[in-house]
Amino acid sequence: MTDPQVRQILAVHLPDLAALCAGCRAWWARLAPYPCHQAEWAARRQARAATRRFLDGLP
């Protein structure tokens, strides 16, 4: 799984007006409360990558 795919997941799996995940409903016709597993996974992964980039940039 690459960063662009993580970003795409974050871009699609967003809360709708009922606080359900719009991405899960659109892609799988599944009613999942937001944050769904995909959004949580992608957010965790992106946070880790950002932390790593931050630490790599330290002197």
Ligand SMILES: [Zn+2]
């Ligand atoms: Zn979702």
